[in-house]
Amino acid sequence: MGLDPNLAEQERILDELRLREGGLARREARVERVFGGAFAALALALAASGDLTGVSVLAVAGAVLAFVVAARVEFDISGGFAVPTQLAFVPLLFVAPATHVPLLVGVAWVLVRVPDLMRGRASLSRLWVTFGNGWFSLGPALVLIAAGADDARVAAPAVLIAALAGQFVIDVIASALREAALRGPNLLEQIRELRLVVAIDAALAPIGLIVGLSAAAHPWAPVALVPLLGVLAVFARERRERLRSLAELSNAYRGTAYVLGDVVEADDAYTGEHCRGVVQLAMEVGDRLGLSPERLRNLEFGALLHDVGKIAIPKEIINKPGSLDPHEWQVIKTHTTEGQAMLDRVGGFMSDVGRIVRSHHERWDGGGYPDGLAGEAIPVEARIIAACDSWNAMTTDRSYRKSLPFAIARQELVACAGSQFDPTVVEAMLALVQPGDAEPAATEQLSVA
Structure with missing residues (x-):
């Protein structure tokens, strides 16, 4: 030391x-x-x-x-x-x-x-x-x-x-x-x-x-x-x-993160529960991949707050039951940059977390948003959150659909490895999830904002 x-x-x-x-x-x-x-x-x-x-x-x-x-x-x-x-x-x-x-x-x-x-x-x-x-x-x-x-x-x-x-x-x-x-x-x-x-x-x-x-x-x-x-x-x-x-400051940051998480949950119950659901799996994947303690901390905060920017999105768009039109889709995409802006204002290592939040919808092949980053240029924490975020969305019930069966969700994740997701992250995550993590339901393709 x-x-x-x-x-x-x-x-x-x-x-x-x-x-x-x-x-x-x-x-x-x-x-x-x-x-x-x-x-x-x-x-x-x-x-x-x-x-x-x-x-x-x-x-x-x-x-x-x-x-x-x-x-x-x-x-x-x-x-x-x-x-x-x-x-x-x-x-x-x-x-x-x-x-x-x-x-x-x-x-x-x-x-x-x-x-x-x-x-x-x-x-x-x-x-x-x-x-x-x-x-x-x-x-x-x-x-x-x-x-x-x-x-x-x-x-x-x-x-x-x-x-x-x-x-x-x-x-x-x-x-x-x-x-x-x-x-x-x-x-x-x-x-x-x-x-x-x-x-x-x-x-x-x-x-x-x-x-x-x-x-x-x-x-x-x-x-x-x-x-x-x-x-x-x-x-x-x-x-x-x-x-x-340093310990007091870390506790203050953690408290701030959980307060923001509570605000997200109060604004949109599903988003709040979804963010908390992503945290545990993301931390297990990060640990399996050997991330340093600092990166694990940033991963935890990033997973908890990856959708915090949705606070700034109009509720009529967030809660719209049908498909989004092109304008609404562009608005909801801004939750990544809005989330980063919020965390930048907190300062300290939360600015690093903000960069993770910004990048959690980037794709491995460069087709994501907001910056079109590809491969290793995407922060590893964001790559982990992207895969865990999608897995959680596929394997949990929504008001308008049931969760996917484990086998279908797994097949969807494997199919997207190398295009949407980092193959190494997918491999680590699939080694951790169990069939009991998802309930059988009708087959459905995934679309996650």
Whole structure:
């Protein structure tokens, strides 16, 4: 995931944020107690085997303080969040005995959550999650201990590199096991989600190394990170607010679309019901064709609002029981451009939806309207809506006719593939529809405005 998340990533980030701000379900609480408790036990066991002689309390306190501040700087990403704790964790390896680093990390994580607990913004059960976040610290600590180094100051460069690698390995394994216990095994998905976290930690490690080396001579060096972390906190908070604003804007657009849909239905009950009927099938076809989350969103809105322009068409034409004369036919064709004009006034991505609405009566062979587009020049969302629109019209009852039998509707769609409809869209749609989707009736050719 990049710094500019796509629609699916935005939704997942907000879902994860809602989960983090709430309490834990019973199963989650049980899993987090196991993982958090196991880490706490290992950290205590390691600390009991070490010695604090000669340790600079000021340097350790500074590194722990910097860690606490860094852990409050949460950059939301898909699947969770990233924190710049590496800036403080690496110096902690230089100023504290390797045997005590995991325990100090665990204590720091608890201190991170104290403000949220005091304000009632987090439950006590979340402390187990906090302990579980410290597993990464065991990797470097165990590597340093195995190398016979009391701390990172006396470790060879190769050992430091191995310690960093150990951090990433333990972090990935612990996260994968925890997610497998919570949501089922999916190691590859976990690795994909952790790539950004690992990349961030690797990028911050050299800065942490410089601070750690400085801390040997200047115990207050880790505290110098706090102003930088304050700046990062501002950026992180702005990112989170931007994501919330994007979600609110998306909800506002969705609300606008459904209000317009209700207006269409109030103006013409069949058109409103027909538009809603097209949405579900169109979304299934779009998903089958592998459309991106953004294009699926546009497809949903386009399917819902593809006939919104009919609001501007005189009711005597819309509801005329017989055939339309040439003038009336030209008037009703304008519902595509009228619909686009309405959505352009809404702005944002609804302008993209407007272009889909404009093109949903274009034909694959170029014989449609209003622009005579052909083939791939027609937006794929419009091609999907065109086929689903016709299928819905064929397989639903109207006041003046019954729906077509499934076999006849299917035959009509196949016959029009390559001329009126995109053959790929027709193939995808016919793989989804079932015989029960249409009721038997007299054979009739289709004519859809």
